[in-house]
Amino acid sequence: xxxxxxxxxxxxxxxxxxxxxxxxxxxHPARLPNxxxxxxxxxxxxxxxxxxxxxxxxxxxxxxxxxxSAKMRSLRAHPRAALHVWDAEQALQLxxxxxxxxxxxxxxxxxxEKIPDHALQSYGVVPRPGARIETALDYVKQPDxxxxxxLTCRIVTIDVVHLGPDHRRASFSRASNWAGQWLxx
Amino acid sequence: xxxxxxxxxxxxxxxxxxxxxxxxxxxHPARLPNxxxxxxxxxxxxxxxxxxxxxxxxxxxxxxxxxxSAKMRSLRAHPRAALHVWDAEQALQLxxxxxxxxxxxxxxxxxxEKIPDHALQSYGVVPRPGARIETALDYVKQPDxxxxxxLTCRIVTIDVVHLGPDHRRASFSRASNWAGQWLxx
Numbered sequence: 001x002x003x004x005x006x007x008x009x010x011x012x013x014x015x016x017x018x019x020x021x022x023x024x025x026x027x028h029p030a031r032l033p034n035x036x037x038x039x040x041x042x043x044x045x046x047x048x049x050x051x052x053x054x055x056x057x058x059x060x061x062x063x064x065x066x067x068x069s070a071k072m073r074s075l076r077a078h079p080r081a082a083l084h085v086w087d088a089e090q091a092l093q094l095x096x097x098x099x100x101x102x103x104x105x106x107x108x109x110x111x112x113e114k115i116p117d118h119a120l121q122s123y124g125v126v127p128r129p130g131a132r133i134e135t136a137l138d139y140v141k142q143p144d145x146x147x148x149x150x151l152t153c154r155i156v157t158i159d160v161v162h163l164g165p166d167h168r169r170a171s172f173s174r175a176s177n178w179a180g181q182w183l184x185x
Numbered sequence: 186x187x188x189x190x191x192x193x194x195x196x197x198x199x200x201x202x203x204x205x206x207x208x209x210x211x212x213h214p215a216r217l218p219n220x221x222x223x224x225x226x227x228x229x230x231x232x233x234x235x236x237x238x239x240x241x242x243x244x245x246x247x248x249x250x251x252x253x254s255a256k257m258r259s260l261r262a263h264p265r266a267a268l269h270v271w272d273a274e275q276a277l278q279l280x281x282x283x284x285x286x287x288x289x290x291x292x293x294x295x296x297x298e299k300i301p302d303h304a305l306q307s308y309g310v311v312p313r314p315g316a317r318i319e320t321a322l323d324y325v326k327q328p329d330x331x332x333x334x335x336l337t338c339r340i341v342t343i344d345v346v347h348l349g350p351d352h353r354r355a356s357f358s359r360a361s362n363w364a365g366q367w368l369x370x
Contacts, residue, residue, distance in 0.1 A: 006321065034269060036221040036231035043282055046221035046231050046269040084219060084231040097228055131369040136191065136353045139369040168321045184316040184324040 005092075005162040008180030011170050015094055015160055018087060019054040019061060030094070034084040035063065039070070040077040046084075047071070052150075059155045059174065060098075067104055067149045068128035075100050081153055093161040098153035105146070112145045123148045161185060190277075190347040193365030196355050200279055200345055203272060204239040204246060215279070219269040220248065224255070225262040231269075232256070237335075244340045244359065245283075252289055252334045253313035260285050266338060276348040283338035290331070297330045308333045346370060 004010035022030025035049040049063045061083075065071060075081070083096040124144035133139055158172040167185035172178045189195035207215025220234040239246045246268075250256060260266070268281040300308075309329035318324055343357040352370035357363045 032271070034219040034221075034231050036219075036229040036267070038223055038227070038229045042223070042263070043265055044221040044223045044229055044263075044267045045280075046219050046267045047280060048269070048271050048278065078227070078229075080228055082221070082229045082231045084233070086217070086233050093233070095230075095232060125369055127369045129369055133367045133369050136355075136367050137351055138367070166322055170321075182318045182321050182323070184310055184312045184314055184318050
């Protein structure tokens with residue numbers, strides 16, 4: 001019987017289990033992946049996002065954001081993202097490349113209706129996120145379904161590293177139908 | 186007497202104190218910033234790095250890497266990085282934009298001599314990091330000063346967010362001589 005990190009199949013299953021735990025468990029490190037994009041003026045960017053849903057079947061995941069956030073401008077210019085999770089407990093690093101599509105307006109209204117009131121505070125601020133203001137609190141939270149966007153990230157590649165007594169690294173890609181390939185760590 | 190997060194000066198000081206703690210304290214979240222780059226083929230990338238030194242005076246920091254890692258190819262094509270730290274205890278997010286310069290060979294030899302033996306294992310693997318291998322452990326760690334690179338990140342902008350009962354966000358930039366500007370969060 002091998003450990004999960006010793007086979008390509010074991011690693012692949014663990015990737016999806018870990019992402020699913022990120023959605024289900026508020027304290028899990030996969031709850032807050034680091035989400036990297038490329039700005040319209042050519043700078044890499046990275047910030048935390050909240051993982052909202054994961055589909056192993058579709059090899060996709062979703063994230064919610066404010067339509068007026070800087071990452072929306074970046075994604076409109078370059079609809080690609082990299083996601084990164086470091087799970088210290090499992091000594092597991094996940095890195096995903098994803099193509100990102102944006103849903104807004106009527107497409108997201110049903111989802112908006114289900115968001116608890118306190119969480120709505122994350123969508124809609126006046127002036128828009130990143131706008132210059134005179135003093136620290138010169139803004140108003142103004143929850144507004146018109147500013148709510150759902151990012152669907154269609155995963156293209158997965159790079160996974162397990163840091164054990166021996167390090168193991170593998171990649172899985174849509175192009176190879178997720179077959180898996182060992183890589184030098 | 187105001188709290189540190191209520192003034193631009195207080196936030197700026199806290200940014201540098203936090204980065205300095207990352208260098209000094211192995212368990213501090215600023216020890217392992219998320220480091221985003223742009224690959225030669227146009228994909229955003231992000232991974233953890235270890236923060237090795239910080240200079241408030243120069244507004245710079247350093248990171249060590251393997252010369253044959255993928256991020257080196259990215260940085261040679263696009264010498265820019267974004268660094269991100271989420272410090273849950275302080276409810277503080279730091280995001281830095283930096284121009285990156287690469288030092289190798291004789292320029293880094295004095296530093297190499299000071300690295301403890303166990304840490305040398307991080308520099309030099311055959312085949313190079315990311316190369317395809319037949320089975321998981323088909324690689325050898327081979328510490329080699331010729332594969333050791335020091336990345337000096339010259340900070341261009343700092344974006345800081347404090348998530349308190351009220352959220353506060355500010356930016357500081359080299360272009361404005363680090364004067365500070367409140368932003369809508």
